[in-house]
Amino acid sequence: MAKNAKASADPNANDRSLIQRILRSWQLYVLLVPALVWLILFAYYPMYGLIIAFKDFKIRAGILASPWADPLFKHFTNFFSTSIASTTIINTILLSVYQLLFSFWVPVVFALLLNQIRSNGARKAIQTISYAPYFLSNVVLVCIISVLFSSTGVVNSILASMGMKIQNFTSEAQYFRPLYIGSSIWQSMGFNAIIYIAALSSISPELYEAALIDGANKFQRVWYIDLPLIMPTVILMFILAVGNIMTIGYEKAWLMQAGGNTSVSEIISTYVYKTGLQSAQYSFATAVGLFNSVVNFIILVIANLIAKKTADISIF
Amino acid sequence: MAKEKTNKTPAAILNVTPTKGDKVFDVINIIIMVLLCIIIVYPLYYVVLASITDPRVVNTGKMLFWPEAPYFKGYQEALTYPQLISGYKNTIWYTFLNAIVALACTIPGAYALSRRDLPGRRPIMFLFTFTMFFNGGIIPMFLTIKSLGIYNTPWALVLPAAVSVYNLIVCRSFFESSLPQDLLEAAQIDGCTDFRFFFQFAIPLSKTIIAVMLLYYATAMWNTFFNALMFLQDDDRMPLQVVLRNLVLSNQLSASASGAEAAEKQKLVDQLKYVIITVSAVPLMIVYPFVQKYFASGVMLGAVKG
Numbered sequence: 001m002a003k004n005a006k007a008s009a010d011p012n013a014n015d016r017s018l019i020q021r022i023l024r025s026w027q028l029y030v031l032l033v034p035a036l037v038w039l040i041l042f043a044y045y046p047m048y049g050l051i052i053a054f055k056d057f058k059i060r061a062g063i064l065a066s067p068w069a070d071p072l073f074k075h076f077t078n079f080f081s082t083s084i085a086s087t088t089i090i091n092t093i094l095l096s097v098y099q100l101l102f103s104f105w106v107p108v109v110f111a112l113l114l115n116q117i118r119s120n121g122a123r124k125a126i127q128t129i130s131y132a133p134y135f136l137s138n139v140v141l142v143c144i145i146s147v148l149f150s151s152t153g154v155v156n157s158i159l160a161s162m163g164m165k166i167q168n169f170t171s172e173a174q175y176f177r178p179l180y181i182g183s184s185i186w187q188s189m190g191f192n193a194i195i196y197i198a199a200l201s202s203i204s205p206e207l208y209e210a211a212l213i214d215g216a217n218k219f220q221r222v223w224y225i226d227l228p229l230i231m232p233t234v235i236l237m238f239i240l241a242v243g244n245i246m247t248i249g250y251e252k253a254w255l256m257q258a259g260g261n262t263s264v265s266e267i268i269s270t271y272v273y274k275t276g277l278q279s280a281q282y283s284f285a286t287a288v289g290l291f292n293s294v295v296n297f298i299i300l301v302i303a304n305l306i307a308k309k310t311a312d313i314s315i316f
Numbered sequence: 317m318a319k320e321k322t323n324k325t326p327a328a329i330l331n332v333t334p335t336k337g338d339k340v341f342d343v344i345n346i347i348i349m350v351l352l353c354i355i356i357v358y359p360l361y362y363v364v365l366a367s368i369t370d371p372r373v374v375n376t377g378k379m380l381f382w383p384e385a386p387y388f389k390g391y392q393e394a395l396t397y398p399q400l401i402s403g404y405k406n407t408i409w410y411t412f413l414n415a416i417v418a419l420a421c422t423i424p425g426a427y428a429l430s431r432r433d434l435p436g437r438r439p440i441m442f443l444f445t446f447t448m449f450f451n452g453g454i455i456p457m458f459l460t461i462k463s464l465g466i467y468n469t470p471w472a473l474v475l476p477a478a479v480s481v482y483n484l485i486v487c488r489s490f491f492e493s494s495l496p497q498d499l500l501e502a503a504q505i506d507g508c509t510d511f512r513f514f515f516q517f518a519i520p521l522s523k524t525i526i527a528v529m530l531l532y533y534a535t536a537m538w539n540t541f542f543n544a545l546m547f548l549q550d551d552d553r554m555p556l557q558v559v560l561r562n563l564v565l566s567n568q569l570s571a572s573a574s575g576a577e578a579a580e581k582q583k584l585v586d587q588l589k590y591v592i593i594t595v596s597a598v599p600l601m602i603v604y605p606f607v608q609k610y611f612a613s614g615v616m617l618g619a620v621k622g
Contacts, residue, residue: 027510035425046452137539289453
């Protein structure tokens with residue numbers, strides 16, 4: 001126990017007892033070994049592999065023997081000298097910012113309204129239904145989009161029956177973002193609301209009683225009690241969401257890429273996949289990916305610092 | 317979770333008769349909720365209905381509300397689809413393997429990290445957490461898989477997914493909050509080793525978290541797509557999600573039914589899309605109502621330290 005270490009007054013004894021403590025805890029380290037092996041092989045070894053962003057990597061030669069890039073930042077400057085750099089960076093940022101703007105507040109409103117449903121059973125049932133789509137895979141989600149929004153799909157038929165023109169939703173650039181964001185609201189609204197629902201359920205009933213006695217109606221109770229009290233959670237979640245702005249998933253964007261929509265659906269991560277694994281430009285793609293990771297890391301650290309300051313909660 | 321159960325709306329507690337404005341609020345609120353539920357459920361319901369309805373009816377594009385013009389050839393055809401069958405088998409096998417490996421890595425690791433007396437606990441924890449914010453990215457990961465010699469084997473999917481740091485943190489929070497410190501101290505006085513305490517006390521007291529972890533890892537592996545695309549090569553090793561994408565999104569469907577007329581074939585192809593989406597999503601949807609409370613409790617555990 002830690003107490004044993006503190007009990008000894010002699011500073012040398014402290015060192016010795018640390019070793020003793022480590023030796024005594026050997027069984028705990030054994031329990032930790034599988035996770036540590038994973039950490040080294042699949043988290044830190046790939047990080048070491050990032051140095052190929054500064055090399056002219058040849059798969060035969062391996063990471064160490066491949067020659068250094070000349071100049072060292074060649075692959076980065078190559079990336080920034082192409083027009084695709086600005087396109088993918090802008091697409092990445094716009095997709096995430098729009099996603100944040102349009103989808104962030106939806107679970108909050110949903111949680112506030114759900115909390116006003118009086119029957120416990122109905123509330124549980126609605127909540128259960130609301131997060132069902134969360135567990136569908138991206139592939140299933142995009143497949144559903146593709147069949148429902150295809151030119152013969154049900155959405156276009158409804159439009160046609162209302163006298164509107166049939167649209168190529170799945171391949172036209174202007175529909176990519178609305179479909180991407182709309183489907184992600186559909187998929188994750190309920191799941192993202194869980195945390196707000198829990199925050200609402202911990203509000204003391206006394207507050208409502210006092211408000212009722214003062215004659216506050218339902219809307220006022222939501223506006224003046226519920227909303228302010230879950231605000232810290234909302235702010236924290238918002239900061240964390242801002243921190244994740246560059247990590248937007250490449251899987252769904254890549255799956256939704258079709259026909260003419262690549263002008264908006266090509267984001268940094270899908271571009272990395274294509275150049276790296278489909279055309280085997282390993283060093284170049286790693287450099288692009290590294291650029292993305294570093295920017296993302298900086299944003300995350302800043303967001304986390306702000307979260308720490310405002311809410312005294314940190315993810316580190 | 318426990319908190320949610322005791323939650324009652326204030327009006328119910330006070331037994332106040334709602335005002336007229338409140339009634340309007342309630343009615344509008346109920347309408348919104350019903351609409352939301354319909355929006356969430358209908359697309360799924362439609363896909364399932366379309367999978368058992370005559371494609372000629374489906375292709376007219378009218379909204380389907382109940383089964384009409386039943387047509388089950390799609391399912392018969394899907395059962396004979398070799399890719400689909402092998403995709404299913406592969407996914408089940410990878411999910412099973414991953415569940416075992418992931419639990420064996422995550423549960424003991426999280427337990428060790430939950431022990432406050434573990435020397436070096438904080439720096440080790442930092443090493444794990446850091447990887448949530450910064451990672452090598454897909455190309456170095458691909459090269460790692462290649463250099464470990466597991467490219468194009470089930471391990472290429474299973475081992476990288478053996479630990480999810482988020483899950484590890486959720487699991488550690490659970491151990492920290494639910495295993496009483498007194499129990500450990502009492503056991504240690506009786507000369508109980510760490511191994512024995514972990515296997516005899518910690519694990520039996522942690523059935524909930526083991527269930528949550530199992531579900532998290534199993535759904536993640538069931539839904540794995542991109543890793544399979546990157547780390548596997550042979551068609552007969554591809555999991556369900558890759559097969560699904562090839563068949564539905566890349567239009568690689570063709571009806572094999574020999575002797576069938578062209579029109580009949582087209583009908584089958586049209587229906588097969590719905591059938592394949594349904595069969596790949598259905599296992600999760602069937603299990604879901606029974607396990608969803610575990611998912612929610614996992615979220616709340618994660619929020620404690622997330």
